[in-house]
Amino acid sequence: TPGLSGGGSSVSIGSFSPGATISIKSNKACGAPHPKTKPNFHGYSKGRDPECIAGIANAVHFPPAINAAPGINARGTPNTQYGNPVLLDVIIAAAKAVYDKFPTDEGIPLLWNVTKKGGGITGGHWGHMTGLEADISFYTKTKKSISLAAMTKKGKGSLDRRFDMERNCLFLQTLLSAPQVQAVLLEPSLISAMRREAPKLGYDL
Numbered sequence: 001t002p003g004l005s006g007g008g009s010s011v012s013i014g015s016f017s018p019g020a021t022i023s024i025k026s027n028k029a030c031g032a033p034h035p036k037t038k039p040n041f042h043g044y045s046k047g048r049d050p051e052c053i054a055g056i057a058n059a060v061h062f063p064p065a066i067n068a069a070p071g072i073n074a075r076g077t078p079n080t081q082y083g084n085p086v087l088l089d090v091i092i093a094a095a096k097a098v099y100d101k102f103p104t105d106e107g108i109p110l111l112w113n114v115t116k117k118g119g120g121i122t123g124g125h126w127g128h129m130t131g132l133e134a135d136i137s138f139y140t141k142t143k144k145s146i147s148l149a150a151m152t153k154k155g156k157g158s159l160d161r162r163f164d165m166e167r168n169c170l171f172l173q174t175l176l177s178a179p180q181v182q183a184v185l186l187e188p189s190l191i192s193a194m195r196r197e198a199p200k201l202g203y204d205l
Contacts, residue, residue, distance in 0.1 A: 023185040024175060026087040026132040056119030056131040060085050065092065066111050071099030072136075073145060075110040083114040083131035086180050091134060094174040098139070098167050107140035107164060109171070110147065139167035151189045159193050169194060169203040176205070 059082045063074035066088075072095035074081060095109065112135040115128050137147045140162045150163045159165075172194065175181050186194070198205040 022136055022138065022172070024087070024091065024134050024136065025182040025185070026084065026090065026180050056082065056084070056115055056117075056129070058084055059115070059117060059119070059131055060088060061117075062088050062091075062111060062114055062134075069095055070103075071095040071105065071108050073108060073110055075137075075145070075147075076112040080116050080128070081111065081114045082117045083134060087114070087132055087134055090175065090178045090180050091136065093178070094171050097174040098171050101170060102167055106144075107142045107162075107167075108145050109139055110137040110145050111135075112137065112147075139164040139171065151187060151193070159190075165194070165197050166201050166203075169198045169201055169205065172205060173198075173203045 061078070062081045062083055063078055066072055066074040069092045072091070091111070099108075113128055114134045115131040119129055119131065137145065138150055140146055140148050141164050142148075142162055146162075148160060148162055150160055152158055152160055172184060175184050195205050
């Protein structure tokens with residue numbers, strides 16, 4: 001995927017299977033990979049061999065800080081929401097940037113999976129092992145926060161009318177400008193839609 005320059009580091013918007021969340025990857029070093037594995041955007045492990053499972057360092061529980069921050073809430077299973085504070089700070093800063101410009105609690109994003117407390121396989125994912133990856137739902141034009149599949153028909157249709165393009169563009173631009181972020185993964189059709197609309201709204205993706 002094309003690299004984008006931000007925060008003094010090379011970051012990118014990468015392809016992700018159609019879903020209702022974005023996936024943020026931090027580039028902060030965490031733990032030691034097994035010699036047989038290679039680093040990738042989903043953590044250190046490419047499989048579920050117990051020898052390949054990576055651990056988590058400096059784990060903190062995200063929900064208290066997330067729920068206290070402006071413009072974002074935690075939802076989902078609390079025991080899979082532990083992670084590195086570096087990633088937590090990036091998420092809160094991006095949400096604050098949006099809230100500062102659009103001060104409303106309607107249709108704000110929700111934090112879902114991060115990593116379980118001790119690290120390792122979380123929710124059947126290949127990733128989410130080291131506390132450096134988080135799934136977050138989109139900003140929506142609804143009063144309540146919802147987990148919205150942004151593109152209809154599993155990525156083959158049009159953009160859902162409830163998707164808040166401007167707030168999502170600002171959130172994404174802020175994430176991409178952080179030097180701690182390695183990649184933000186979205187479904188391919190949504191990447192195209194956001195890159196098409198972002199310049200019209202004054203954002204650079």
